[in-house]
Amino acid sequence: MSLPVYATAGQRLWHYAFRVICGLIFFFLIAPIIIIIPLSFNAQDFFTFSPEMLRLDPAGYSLKHYHDFFTNPDWQLPLWNSLAIAPVATLIAVSLGTLAAIGLSQSHVPFKGTIMAILISPMIVPLIISAAGMYFFYSRVGLQGTYWGVVLAHAVLGIPFVIITVTATLVGFDRSLTRAAASLGAGPVRTFFMVQMPLIMPGVVAGALFAFITSFDEVVVVLFLGAPGDKTLPWQMFTGLREQISPTILAAATVLVSISVVLLVTLEVLRRRSERLRGMSPT
Amino acid sequence: MTDQTANGPMLAADGTPLKQSLNRALRRQKLRAFLLIAPLLIFVLVTFIAPIGDMLFRSVQNDIVADTLPRTVAALSKWNAESGAPPEEPVYRALASDLLIAVAEKTHTQLGTRLNYEDSGFSSLLRGTGRDVDDMGEDVTKALVAIDPIWDEPTTWTNLLGEPAWVSAQADWDKAGGKTAEPPFVLSPVAQQNLPLTSAAFADFARVMQTVKNDSPTEKRPWNTVAIGLTEDLKANPAAAGAFGTEWQPALSAIVAAAQMGTIPAANFTAAFTESDKAWATPQPWSIIKIFSPRFTSGYFLNAVDLKMTADGIAPRADSERVYIMLFLRTMILSLAITGTCILLGYPVAWLLANLPPRTANLLMILVLLPFWTSLLVRTSAWKVLLQQQGVINDLLVWAGLVADENRLVLINNQTGTIIAMTHILLPFMILPLYSVMKTIPPSYLRAAKSLGATDWTAFWRVYFPQSIPGIGAGSILVFILAIGYYITPELVGGAKGVFISNRIAYHIGTSLNWGLAAALGSLLLIVVLVLYWVYDRIVGIDNVKLG
Numbered sequence: 001m002s003l004p005v006y007a008t009a010g011q012r013l014w015h016y017a018f019r020v021i022c023g024l025i026f027f028f029l030i031a032p033i034i035i036i037i038p039l040s041f042n043a044q045d046f047f048t049f050s051p052e053m054l055r056l057d058p059a060g061y062s063l064k065h066y067h068d069f070f071t072n073p074d075w076q077l078p079l080w081n082s083l084a085i086a087p088v089a090t091l092i093a094v095s096l097g098t099l100a101a102i103g104l105s106q107s108h109v110p111f112k113g114t115i116m117a118i119l120i121s122p123m124i125v126p127l128i129i130s131a132a133g134m135y136f137f138y139s140r141v142g143l144q145g146t147y148w149g150v151v152l153a154h155a156v157l158g159i160p161f162v163i164i165t166v167t168a169t170l171v172g173f174d175r176s177l178t179r180a181a182a183s184l185g186a187g188p189v190r191t192f193f194m195v196q197m198p199l200i201m202p203g204v205v206a207g208a209l210f211a212f213i214t215s216f217d218e219v220v221v222v223l224f225l226g227a228p229g230d231k232t233l234p235w236q237m238f239t240g241l242r243e244q245i246s247p248t249i250l251a252a253a254t255v256l257v258s259i260s261v262v263l264l265v266t267l268e269v270l271r272r273r274s275e276r277l278r279g280m281s282p283t
Numbered sequence: 284m285t286d287q288t289a290n291g292p293m294l295a296a297d298g299t300p301l302k303q304s305l306n307r308a309l310r311r312q313k314l315r316a317f318l319l320i321a322p323l324l325i326f327v328l329v330t331f332i333a334p335i336g337d338m339l340f341r342s343v344q345n346d347i348v349a350d351t352l353p354r355t356v357a358a359l360s361k362w363n364a365e366s367g368a369p370p371e372e373p374v375y376r377a378l379a380s381d382l383l384i385a386v387a388e389k390t391h392t393q394l395g396t397r398l399n400y401e402d403s404g405f406s407s408l409l410r411g412t413g414r415d416v417d418d419m420g421e422d423v424t425k426a427l428v429a430i431d432p433i434w435d436e437p438t439t440w441t442n443l444l445g446e447p448a449w450v451s452a453q454a455d456w457d458k459a460g461g462k463t464a465e466p467p468f469v470l471s472p473v474a475q476q477n478l479p480l481t482s483a484a485f486a487d488f489a490r491v492m493q494t495v496k497n498d499s500p501t502e503k504r505p506w507n508t509v510a511i512g513l514t515e516d517l518k519a520n521p522a523a524a525g526a527f528g529t530e531w532q533p534a535l536s537a538i539v540a541a542a543q544m545g546t547i548p549a550a551n552f553t554a555a556f557t558e559s560d561k562a563w564a565t566p567q568p569w570s571i572i573k574i575f576s577p578r579f580t581s582g583y584f585l586n587a588v589d590l591k592m593t594a595d596g597i598a599p600r601a602d603s604e605r606v607y608i609m610l611f612l613r614t615m616i617l618s619l620a621i622t623g624t625c626i627l628l629g630y631p632v633a634w635l636l637a638n639l640p641p642r643t644a645n646l647l648m649i650l651v652l653l654p655f656w657t658s659l660l661v662r663t664s665a666w667k668v669l670l671q672q673q674g675v676i677n678d679l680l681v682w683a684g685l686v687a688d689e690n691r692l693v694l695i696n697n698q699t700g701t702i703i704a705m706t707h708i709l710l711p712f713m714i715l716p717l718y719s720v721m722k723t724i725p726p727s728y729l730r731a732a733k734s735l736g737a738t739d740w741t742a743f744w745r746v747y748f749p750q751s752i753p754g755i756g757a758g759s760i761l762v763f764i765l766a767i768g769y770y771i772t773p774e775l776v777g778g779a780k781g782v783f784i785s786n787r788i789a790y791h792i793g794t795s796l797n798w799g800l801a802a803a804l805g806s807l808l809l810i811v812v813l814v815l816y817w818v819y820d821r822i823v824g825i826d827n828v829k830l831g
Contacts, residue, residue: 035675
């Protein structure tokens, strides 16, 4: 990728121009997310930089939007609702998903393709269609507008991610390890928890993070299935953006970005650990 | 391997033939795998596949007409809509009987809403006639009361038509003041046999009184259809007057005599309906009822592609009502535009990431993964804030002198807003597949091409680009599938011109409550997505989906 010494002037120009173009694209990717962070400290209720902020005058900055976010029940209730829904949905998705991924990774599974297609389908079907179908069906069975309706819906939306990540870890799993455990006298359950589980753990945790973030970010399904009392954080942001846009939304967004950064770092650590455990060289 | 040896079948350690033993082991393995998968499979089938199936079912389901107007639907089956003439009197009477029940159960407004989707004006037609239907045939009841005032008493009717055991039970219930469960009305066999029309009409009346209004049939004079039925029953079968015992003989005989003399007016529902609304004298409302009477309909799907069903077959909708084809096309075009910009922006970045040293590439990868992991709502709010007329981008442009302060750019609530925000949101889905394909292209190919005399451009275009096409294909299908189903971002930044078909589906579920149409639009969108998914599976394979 480095420029050879014999490069012509045109090649040189293109080389640097290309880097500038890529830099601009990276800027396009990251700037909108970064820019809301300083904006969320705005002392005024504007969505742009005030002259004081541009002069780096401390008077232009304040924590008042964060104060509002962490004290106003309009934001606190949705935050806690989100935190009550996402872990339960994640637990369901991960426990059922891990078992199924182990089943799917075995040889001689009949109708494997069909089963896989069904299990992955919640990721492929557009959310609005899932939401519509669930709204119709859950109204029939009395789950519409209930906490459990939302939890079940979010669990099923998270399942494809668990299946994909756990299956990917199982591809590198050495089956002779379970046979070795069995030959040493361990039963299937003991083998699973003592040998297989620790090795596929990175995939399971990665799947859990995906399932968690799916539920935590999900807004379309909850808009249709949730009762007003089950309003989640994304729902509140959606209403906020559509109806009365308040700068507190930027504080909420910054909090969510921080959560994403933590999750991203965790995933990266897990990926490296998984590759080390499976004997692959870290890239 | 053969299982036959000179000494017979090859045996496993426990003495069973090896083939059998292996088969058993295989069966057990399959069973165990299946038992591991089963809980999740059942979970997904119940919580996800069943709802999708329900949606598909709703897009063709059409029970309401046959359930609300059963008699009318039966009577209309003999009517030919193409005759150009409205149906005969019995159909009007059937509709009156159905409407009396529907009005009491308040289902006629739902039916009106349903038929209004097919023919605007039906809702008000049914509402208006629903108010008048109680008074239709009033002159017959009045004539009976003029002959004998006992017909004005509700109990006359219950005593005549109810079974004696029910009559006494109902009398007890009335006395108790309605504290207990009301005894359900039972027709007396004598009445049923001798006065069939009267009995049928009164049974409906009594059921509606008891179940819908929680009232006693002994408290209210029955509908006019009961009086009309009595007149006609007695006219057709004068002997029925003698079937009820001597105490009824005079009253019933008087009606027989009056009916034979013609002093009781004949019921004319045709005239009554026409008086209520002139539309009933035309074949139009009747043909709508007839067309939409089957329990399954293609009406919603036709509506979803801007067609409608008329008496003469399928016809296009009026220009002002054609929106869905345009919306589908717009969804496709905007999704294509978004896919295109994603390729343009994603290709250089993926190339750079694939060709930089791993350490730098991993660092830059974070810039791609962070947006990927950031909440959709956060990214949409960011764009909503940035693109406003008083937002950061416009401020910057004004400050740089590129745009005058008074004509700031309109970047939001239009298609530009949708394209910019969705390109940003979907770009990682293009970069990641492109990157994983480009990683597999050896850089030595490019060097080889150049050493053979190719210019930079030829080497790229003839050698590198063809090998990266699978990545473009995978990324494009992924971005396109995600884009055509998007709801949140177009809703928030799209305004009126930048919304997708999804937004219309949400509108029909939440606001207009036309669930059938929402289901039909959703089914069409689902078909498009599934076809693309099938293509994606063919090209990439769903097992190869990588996350992060």
